[in-house]
Amino acid sequence: EPEVTQTPSHQVTQMGQEVILRCVPISNHLYFYWYRQILGQKVEFLVSFYNNEISEKSEIFDDQFSVERPDGSNFTLKIRSTKLEDSAMYFCASSGGLAGDRYFGPGTRLTVT
Amino acid sequence: KNQVEQSPQSLIILEGKNCTLQCNYTVSPFSNLRWYKQDTGRGPVSLTIMTFSENTKSNGRYTATLDADTKQSSLHITASQLSDSASYICVVSATSGTYKYIFGTGTRLKVLA
Numbered sequence: 001e002p003e004v005t006q007t008p009s010h011q012v013t014q015m016g017q018e019v020i021l022r023c024v025p026i027s028n029h030l031y032f033y034w035y036r037q038i039l040g041q042k043v044e045f046l047v048s049f050y051n052n053e054i055s056e057k058s059e060i061f062d063d064q065f066s067v068e069r070p071d072g073s074n075f076t077l078k079i080r081s082t083k084l085e086d087s088a089m090y091f092c093a094s095s096g097g098l099a100g101d102r103y104f105g106p107g108t109r110l111t112v113t
Numbered sequence: 114k115n116q117v118e119q120s121p122q123s124l125i126i127l128e129g130k131n132c133t134l135q136c137n138y139t140v141s142p143f144s145n146l147r148w149y150k151q152d153t154g155r156g157p158v159s160l161t162i163m164t165f166s167e168n169t170k171s172n173g174r175y176t177a178t179l180d181a182d183t184k185q186s187s188l189h190i191t192a193s194q195l196s197d198s199a200s201y202i203c204v205v206s207a208t209s210g211t212y213k214y215i216f217g218t219g220t221r222l223k224v225l226a
Contacts, residue, residue: 004156041218042202042216042217042218042219043157043202043216044216045213045214045216048211055211056211089154091156091157093156098212099144099206099208099212101147101159101162102214103159104156104157104158105156106154106155106156107154107155107156109154
């Protein structure tokens with residue numbers, strides 16, 4: 001069964017550093033998403049991406065965040081200058097249609113020290 | 114404001130017992146309601162999806178109900194197993210210009226031998 005994959009599984013970085021989280025969505029999906037989950041809290045929407053552009057973003061997704069689909073398979077989330085409060089699990093998801101089921105990856109645990 | 118509330122926050126049961134998790138929502142316009150299972154440190158995995166007209170949906174030992182009039186849903190787990198230990202998240206979709214997933218806070222279930 002096809003699945004969303006994410007790398008790395010765990011990333012430790014120092015405050016102020018840039019990180020890139022990588023995702024490989026399910027191959028025939030067209031809609032891509034990033035979510036985050038701070039430990040013990042609920043899953044929060046960051047951004048959705050369709051047709052090579054951002055279709056929606058939340059208040060959390062400020063100028064320090066960016067997304068890119070650099071080739072036909074990868075979907076990345078870049079955090080330019082990490083802050084302590086960026087420590088969280090980051091989940092990538094993809095869906096075949098706007099209202100289709102969103103399939104989540106296993107997540108990247110980001111720890112900012 | 115669109116909100117999804119779940120209860121209880123956490124639950125401990127003995128293996129083999131049944132349990133019921135609750136979800137109340139104030140989401141408009143309602144599109145559908147999903148229950149996800151999230152193992153610790155992993156991404157959410159879809160269990161069931163129900164539209165406005167569906168009252169109940171089963172997936173093995175998981176049975177979800179939906180009362181669209183009272184805006185309540187429940188997830189019933191029958192004959193629990195150790196592997197059911199996870200967080201269960203209620204997600205309500207809204208269609209208001211865009212298609213949004215509104216996440217609940219989750220119920221953390223622990224099944225003891």
